[in-house]
Amino acid sequence: MSSLYRFGISLEQDLIKDFDSHIRKQNYRNRSEAIRDLIREALVRKQWEGKDEVAGAITMSYDHHKRTLVNRLMEIQHDFQPSIISSQHVHLDHHNCLEIIAVKGRASEIQKLADALKANTGVKHVTLSMSTTGRILK
Numbered sequence: 001m002s003s004l005y006r007f008g009i010s011l012e013q014d015l016i017k018d019f020d021s022h023i024r025k026q027n028y029r030n031r032s033e034a035i036r037d038l039i040r041e042a043l044v045r046k047q048w049e050g051k052d053e054v055a056g057a058i059t060m061s062y063d064h065h066k067r068t069l070v071n072r073l074m075e076i077q078h079d080f081q082p083s084i085i086s087s088q089h090v091h092l093d094h095h096n097c098l099e100i101i102a103v104k105g106r107a108s109e110i111q112k113l114a115d116a117l118k119a120n121t122g123v124k125h126v127t128l129s130m131s132t133t134g135r136i137l138k
């Protein structure tokens with residue numbers, strides 16, 4: 001475990017008042033944990049802009065009755081197989097499916113995969129949740 005490093009921050013009073021109110025609503029017990037999370041978020045965002053290995057999830061909903069769509073989505077996932085850890089398919093109703101694809105790999109490849117899935121007629125919504133492998137972050 002890494003050792004703690006303490007430092008002071010100078011902020012305008014209004015800013016810290018707003019910050020305290022914001023983190024209270026998010027159930028933080030103290031400023032340190034909230035600031036740690038802000039730093040982690042910035043570092044994870046940087047990982048997604050660079051060549052680091054990242055992890056996350058693609059969530060998509062689609063109408064499986066659209067002709068050839070299911071095959072096309074399957075082909076795309078096989079093309080990007082090295083970036084896919086697992087996937088879960090949920091039948092929402094008679095028409096709609098929800099698929100959650102866990103991903104790990106180079107950020108640019110994962111973004112390409114999400115874009116390729118999104119571009120198909122019958123795909124109603126795609127989100128990419130950008131997270132981290134956690135290796136660099138404490």
Ligand code: NI
Pocket residue numbers: 064089090091092096097098
């Ligand atoms: Ni289904």
